Amino acid sequence: MGGVPLMSILMLPEILDTGYAVPFSERLKKEERDFVFDGSQVGRVGGLCFQLLVSAYRTARMQGSRFEIRNISDAMKENLRLMGGDFLLEAQGDA
Numbered sequence: 001m002g003g004v005p006l007m008s009i010l011m012l013p014e015i016l017d018t019g020y021a022v023p024f025s026e027r028l029k030k031e032e033r034d035f036v037f038d039g040s041q042v043g044r045v046g047g048l049c050f051q052l053l054v055s056a057y058r059t060a061r062m063q064g065s066r067f068e069i070r071n072i073s074d075a076m077k078e079n080l081r082l083m084g085g086d087f088l089l090e091a092q093g094d095a
Contacts, residue, residue: 009070011038016049024049028056033065040071045079053080053088060091067091 010027013020028035035056045053053069060067069076069088080088 008034009036009038011040012042012076014041014043015046016042016044017046018048021046021048021052024052028052031056033063035060035065035067037069038071039069039073039076042073042076042079045076045083047083050080050083050085054085057088057091 008031016024037053057067059065068091072080072089077089080086
């Protein structure tokens with residue numbers, strides 16, 4: 001049974017703060033190719049996690065792989081915009 005492996009989607013928690021940064025970083029390091037997130041539950045994005053999202057975005061662009069945040073909550077959209085992360089909102093599908 002060959003074929004394309006299933007893409008894993010990482011459900012982001014309500015609060016992306018310093019306390020989540022270390023486990024988030026570890027999870028990102030384990031992703032070998034695509035970065036696909038579900039932002040439907042996110043209420044707040046802190047600076048460290050924002051930097052990790054930017055790093056994942058840049059890694060995906062360098063590798064020619066996928067970066068996508070699905071179901072972005074209004075709060076997450078606003079937080080990313082305030083931090084200059086509009087490009088993360090536009091990165092749907094292939095990076």
